[in-house]
Structure formats: C-alpha cells, structure tokens
Amino acid sequence: MRITKRGKRTTTAAAILSLALALPLGAQATASSPDTSPGTSGTAAAPVERQYEVTGVSTAEERTALAATGVSIDEVLHHSVVVTADEARAKRIAKLGHELTELPSAAPAEGDFTTSSPSQYHSYAQMTAAVDSIVQQYPNLMRKRVIGRSHQGREIVAIKVSNNVGVDENKPEVLFTHGMHAREHLTVEQAIYTLREFGQGYGQDSRITRMLNERELWIVPSVNPDGKVYDQDSGSWRNWRKNRQPNSGTTAVGTDINRNWNYRWGCCGGSSGNPGSATYRGSAPESATETKVLADFVRSRVVGGEQQITAHIDFHSYSELILWPFGYTYNDTAPGLTRDDRDAFATVGTRMAASNGYRPQQSSDLYITDGSINDWMWGVHGIFSYTFEMYPGSAYGGGFYPPGSVINRETARNREAMLILMENADCMYRSIGKETQYCSN
Incomplete structure (x- = not known):
C-alpha cells in the first residue's frame, strides 16, 4: 500500500535478494497491457524512472495484471518482481495494494551493483x-x-x-x-x-x-x-x-x-x-x-x-x-x-x-x-x-x-x-x- 524508499542496501541484503532471484526476467519478456496514463518517454522532459521491488506478486496472471499499469518488468522473483517505473506508475502500483521498495541506483559507487560505462562496449x-x-x-x-x-x-x-x-x-x-x-x-x-x-x-x-x-x-x-x-x-x-x-x-x-x-x-x-x-x-x-x-x-x-x-x-x-x-x-x-x-x-x-x-x-x-x-x-x-x-x-x-x-x-x-x-x-x-x-x- 505504500512506497518505501531505501538507501544503499548492505552486502548481506544484496546477497539475500540475489538468492531470491530464482526466476529473473530480462527486457525481452517485458510486457504491458494498454494503459491510458500520459507519457513523454524519450523527450527531454521525460519522467525519471527507477527500479522498485514489488512484493506479493507470485503468478503469471498477477504479473500480467501488474504489467497493465504500463511498467517495465525487469526481473521475476519467487513472490515479487523488480520493475522500472516512473513516479506516476509507481503510485498506480501502490494504489493496487502493493508495497514498492525503491532499489539503489545501479551505479559503480553503490558497491552492491557492478556496472559498466559506455566506453566498455562497442559503439x-x-x-x-x-x-x-x-x-x-x-x-x-x-x-x-x-x-x-x-x-x-x-x-x-x-x-x-x-x-x-x-x-x-x-x-x-x-x-x-x-x-x-x-x-x-x-x-x-x-x-x-x-x-x-x-x-x-x-x-x-x-x-x-x-x-x-x-x-x-x-x-x-x-x-x-x-x-x-x-x-x-x-x-x-x-x-x-x-x-x-x-x-x-x-x-x-x-x-x-x-x-x-x-x-x-x-x-x-x-x-x-x-x-x-x-x-x-x-x-x-x-x-x-x-x-x-x-x-x-x-x-x-x-x-x-x-x-x-x-x-x-x-x-x-x-x-x-x-x-x-x-x-x-x-x-x-x-x-x-x-x-x-x-x-x-x-x-x-x-x-x-x-x-x-x-x-x-x-x-x-x-x-x-x-x-x-x-x-x-x-x-x-x-x-x-x-x-x-x-x-x-x-x-x-x-x-x-x-x-x-x-x-x-x-x-x-x-x-x-x-x-x-x-x-x-x-x-x-x-x-x-x-x-x-x-x-x-
């Protein structure tokens, strides 16, 4: 029912979450049903998107219903999912009765994450x-x-x-x-x-x-x-x-x-x-x-x-x-x-x-x-x-x-x-x- 904001997770918490990722899901399977909320994705004024863990989502049907809010589902866990959403869509998810936990930014300084810079990949x-x-x-x-x-x-x-x-x-x-x-x-x-x-x-x-x-x-x-x-x-x-x-x-x-x-x-x-x-x-x-x-x-x-x-x-x-x-x-x-x-x-x-x-x-x-x-x-x-x-x-x-x-x-x-x-x-x-x-x- 609420959006919880958390800072950098401890290494132990990161390990626990990693162990929970028995069914991780990447970008290909991301789905979203038609939604009517306004969007300006791709423009200079596009809303900021963040990753959240959404709890209480266990079945394919529940995940499909969650995707109907227009979010991108990035990972599927046993009883939750990780989504990418802007603030408006995060609030829509919360109104459905789910609790969202904002994950730390995937930046090298975070420690729990190991990410790249663009120069490490072929342009x-x-x-x-x-x-x-x-x-x-x-x-x-x-x-x-x-x-x-x-x-x-x-x-x-x-x-x-x-x-x-x-x-x-x-x-x-x-x-x-x-x-x-x-x-x-x-x-x-x-x-x-x-x-x-x-x-x-x-x-x-x-x-x-x-x-x-x-x-x-x-x-x-x-x-x-x-x-x-x-x-x-x-x-x-x-x-x-x-x-x-x-x-x-x-x-x-x-x-x-x-x-x-x-x-x-x-x-x-x-x-x-x-x-x-x-x-x-x-x-x-x-x-x-x-x-x-x-x-x-x-x-x-x-x-x-x-x-x-x-x-x-x-x-x-x-x-x-x-x-x-x-x-x-x-x-x-x-x-x-x-x-x-x-x-x-x-x-x-x-x-x-x-x-x-x-x-x-x-x-x-x-x-x-x-x-x-x-x-x-x-x-x-x-x-x-x-x-x-x-x-x-x-x-x-x-x-x-x-x-x-x-x-x-x-x-x-x-x-x-x-x-x-x-x-x-x-x-x-x-x-x-x-x-x-x-x-x-």
Whole structure:
C-alpha cells in the first residue's frame, strides 16, 4: 500500500535478494497491457524512472495484471518482481495494494551493483568497424549485406557465414539477431564474438567446420542502431529500450520493436497502447521501421514457396533464460503449435540451457506478451525461434549494463548452445525421435 524508499542496501541484503532471484526476467519478456496514463518517454522532459521491488506478486496472471499499469518488468522473483517505473506508475502500483521498495541506483559507487560505462562496449560506429574487419578477414566465408536502414538512416546489416558464401545454396539457414532493445549492449558483443569465433574456428574446429559446410548462418548484429546510439553515445547510459521513431500526435518517442510484429499484435494484453510506455506496440504491426526491415529480410528467405530459415535466436538481456513461443497465451499448445512442436521446442531449448546454465521455459510462463518476434517467426513462418536472455541473472550483476570485464566470458558461454541449435536446424523433430514423421524426403 505504500512506497518505501531505501538507501544503499548492505552486502548481506544484496546477497539475500540475489538468492531470491530464482526466476529473473530480462527486457525481452517485458510486457504491458494498454494503459491510458500520459507519457513523454524519450523527450527531454521525460519522467525519471527507477527500479522498485514489488512484493506479493507470485503468478503469471498477477504479473500480467501488474504489467497493465504500463511498467517495465525487469526481473521475476519467487513472490515479487523488480520493475522500472516512473513516479506516476509507481503510485498506480501502490494504489493496487502493493508495497514498492525503491532499489539503489545501479551505479559503480553503490558497491552492491557492478556496472559498466559506455566506453566498455562497442559503439555503433565501433561495431560497424569491427564487423567490417572480421568480414574482410574471411572473404571466402563471410559476406555483409545491407538489408535496410533504421528510422534515422543507419544501416542494418546481415552477415552471411557459410563455406560457399557467394552462392545461395539449398541448405538449412539459421538466423541470429541482436540489439533489438537499445540498452541491451551485451547482445551486440555476442554478435561480434560469434563472427570471430566461427571465422577462426572454420577449418580448425570440427563442429564449426561441419556446420558452416552444411548450414547458412545469418547474423544481424544490431536491429536497433538508433536506439543503441541514443542510449550509449552521450557518454552516460540512458536506460533506453525502444527505437527512436517519433509517434504522431504525441511528444513520446519510440516503439518497442519486440511488440510490433504482425502476429497476434495487441491481441491479449501483452503490450501497451500508450506511446509513452516502454512496451508501446506501435500504431500498427510493422509500423516501426526496424521491424519491417527485419521482417522483409525474413520474407526474402522464402524460396520456391519454402522458408529457408529453420531456426532462430533473438539475443536479449538480462536474466539468463531461454524462452520459446507462444507468448500470447498461457497454454502450452495452441492453433499452429502442436504437442510435437512444443516438445521439440522444449527439448532443444532444455539442451541449450544445460550447456549455458540458463533457465528454459515457455515465454508466457512469465506472463503474457503479444506481437513478439518469437511468436511471429513461428506463427507465420514455422521457424523454431528462441529468445536468449543473457547475463546477468539479476540487477546485482549490473542489470542491463554489466561490467565490460564479463563480455568475453558471457559471450563465449553461448558457443555450445548456438552449435546445438545449428546441429538440430535440419530437423528439430529429431530431438523427440520423430525425424521420420516430419523430416523424411
């Protein structure tokens, strides 16, 4: 019923909270139902947002109801959640009967938190230079394609990686996407790591060599370059999530790209209709420039009436989770998602999670989301699409801004999981013993 303000927590209190984070949830799964409160997110006068722990929230239904206030849910604990909210939305939560405890600012001086500075991560310009350098180093293995431009005109690129890179061969294709949410910079580092690792590994590592001989891999290092630049290039983190596209009739800026996909868009209380919300779904499906660029690229991979991309990972942070569809319904199966489909998702997802220590689960086990890339990939194109929520497991590892010292460790942590997905990409149903039923020629 009240908002409690606390100063810096003791190390012991931080440890207790860290132990409680059995089900941490990062930015990807953040959802918000339509709300009518005013918002000016993205403008100079935008309200200050802080993190709060909200107690007495234990079930997916309760979390979905909480998200209806328009807050961003950052972590899911056993009997509470951590949210990012401005003062107005915090008061709305308090009026619902919840107690909020303001968490200390995620700054290096706080001691309980370990965070980074923007200079510890590749900027958009540095990322572009790094990608170009790697591609030039492996000209027979990699080729860069500009697949479109952001709202502000920056290039969105896809790098093809395959042993016969100049030829569109009849091989299963795998897609990795990164940086959909601006503040999730560790995911862009994941893309750079993967390019380097697969370039160096080809001809040296038997599994990488076989996969690049038998698959065509596409890597999109930054889906949301405008948001990345806005969040990082001022020299101080801005905690920005959306793209930078203005919203007509309001001073609010930006659409949540991961609520803007044309499958069950806005259907089920899993996104916000308020342009000021961090989970604003946009004015229409694919209204965000960057959503349409990536969607058009996926559609371009339909050859002879058949989608060539068979498997996909969308990298996000934070929470150390592996998620699969559907997000729009609590049900394990639904029209277009059979029990065998679900079992293949879960089996491969669980194997990947065993390799990197993440927690595997259906997205809606956390709470409802709609208009997400995973649901669209599977629901429209039949692509086995996962979200990886990367390090850390909680705000006490740096939240959206973990220290640069963890980049090498945490990107390498996903090497095995990526190879597991690629190895299954020719027939995901092999994982449940039904290759003959689904994959025989």
